[in-house]
Amino acid sequence: MQAGKIVQRPSGNGTPILQPVTPSEKPAEGSTHGVLAAAAAAAAAASSASKLAEPTPVNPSLPSAATLGGAATPSGKATPSAATSATRSKTIVLTDAGRAPWYNSIGEPVSAYVVGIAGGSASGKTSVAREILKKLPNVPWVAIVSQDAYYKSLSPEESKLAFQEQYDFDHPDAFDYDILKRCIQDLRQSKAVEIPVYSFVQHQRMSETNYLYGPAVLIVEGIFVLHDPAIRDLLDLKVYVQADSDLMLARRIKRDIVERGRSVNSVLDQYLRFVKPAFDTFVSATARHADMIVPGSHNEVAIEVISQHMEKQLRNRSRKLRAEFYKTPATNVPAPQGTDRHSTSMSPYDGLGSAYERRTSLTHMKPRLERNESFGLSSSQLARGASSTSTADEAGLPPNVTLLAQTPQLQSLLTLLHDRSTPTSEFTFACKRVGTLIVELATTLLPYREKEVIIHGGRKHVGHELNIESLCSVSILRSGAVLEPSLRRAFPAMSLGSLLIQSNEEDGEPHLYDVALPSFIRRRETAEKSWVFLLDAQIGTGAAAFMAIRVLLDHSVPEDQIIFLTLLASSQGGIHALNRAFPRVRIVVAGVDPGLQKLRIPWQSSVSNTASAIKPERDESRGYDENAAVDEDDLSPGFNRRDNLHLLASPPLHSVDGGFAATAEPKQQQQRHSSLTKSPAKGSRVVFAITPGCGSIGDRFWGTGSR
């Protein structure tokens, strides 16, 4: 993007004004005037350094500085307070609202918005970044990554020099631009990354790293963020923070004594030997690459301009996918020539041909449940019972879907689930039994290898064993968790992860609130070798499933190693959109219902009376069904529902370095939160429901909702 070049300068009366600058114009050179006065002030500050509390973060909604990063053994020089804070990571993540879809309707990620902030040491880069972040209340998941984390590793000799303040940390060559570039590239493409933790006391990266996933906005700050052309190319907005040299020195002396374990003399030595010359030669020269030059103090107007610009850019990138999935008819599914539907080969369309096309279009034209027809399956299909393994395409489902054999036994269990009069205990029991069948079938899709064992009598026997390094489940909260008991029976020691995905109240889009994945999924090298059972109770529009699959792909789980387990799907719903976007993800489903409906329900209705309060909204293409019941996954949260979810998964309103922490809700967040939950004027909201459906499966399973 091309932002106008703007520099903010004080006018005669002290009011900041905005005026354009030419690309060649350099910021005013800092003067060394005032350095000694600053040093004197710093000496006084140093004497009271041990009394100083941790600096208050500029953004009150951010974690306190002391909570950031990990602690490391301090050098002998550091005061206790300096030692602790000197290892803090400047990487900050703010999560407040949920994250809206960051991908298009074919599942490709849309780039995160990346801002680079350069400037001299202590010019105010981090402070500007935090102020921008504070001004973006409607932009969830903003991360600040500091270039400091990407200082090169030092050899023992270099390390020795560093401890004697003889190493030049201000030369452009001190940084590893390649790994910083990879990190920005990955975050831009929504991939999970590990951010190194740098210790200014140890002069090196610590062994621990910070997991970071999912910022819609990434702010990268550091003295040489605008130096490397390849990094500049990754920035959507380039900002340079300009401050007078004496101001930077005064701030640096104070900060380095309090936070980085330095003495006044060491700061001054380092400043005169390296910092100032490097600033004059290299850092200030990078200002010419900036789209905006922001003063290091009194910069409120510039920050306002930047944040408004960013909000506009982000609005332009926002997606409305659920409506798209709902509208897209199944007949749009491309039906390339091809192969076996259950094949794990690269193209799941192979062998499918036009039969699939005919079936999907038929299903679309005839979505209504007819007398003597059981939820999308003919009586002949039912009669085939256990021998039936190919009913998925007959039921209008795409080729990556495996439908459980529609035996009379399964049908009777599904009937219990459909029957709104089924008591909770029986409903839960039936869910678990169906869940067991789903899990067992899904398990057949995993790879096996031969295994030789010795049997009774001492003879060898060649059998089979699972041939995978790691397998875990990830539940889409909260209804996906209804399948966990069944999974536990087959895999008692399996790691369970979860994703909290909620429909936004205003537009029905899924929003991601929390990511809790097993550690081997968070690390790319192990995620690439892992298999995941993704669990959800139903697939209606498929929007939540879509988002969950995207999260796993962002963590480098291979598409064909994701198996989606679900109790019920609509044959005309998002299952087709899922297939189009992620054809290699296998879906195992127990039952299929023919309809998917857009409904309007009252805003204030509680979970327990939601279903009974539903009024079907007439939809031209599909008509409406008085018997429609809400698909829980597609149910937008109302006041009560949101509260319930907060109890289930503590509100991830506050995240530190990618690790979510439930905290007391700061005032600012309370305001944002209440703005998220307030009722719109219309008094009703739109949800999508599978018809005839089983109602809200999670509520019925846990006995918390209506039938």
Ligand SMILES: Nc1ncnc2c1ncn2[C@@H]1O[C@H](COP(=O)(O)OP(=O)(O)O)[C@@H](O)[C@H]1O
């Ligand atoms: N606008 C400002 N007004 C007052 N103090 C500021 C301002 N910006 C930064 N500071 C202070 O200056 C010091 C260095 O700021 P920081 O943002 O960490 O600089 P940088 O990231 O460029 O090294 C911090 O102690 C910070 O509180």
Ligand SMILES: Nc1ccn([C@@H]2O[C@H](COP(=O)(O)O)[C@@H](O)[C@H]2O)c(=O)n1
């Ligand atoms: N081990 C180190 C590494 C870096 N520095 C100084 O940090 C400055 C950059 O960080 P800012 O937050 O001030 O942008 C840079 O000027 C280095 O001199 C250090 O002192 N020790």
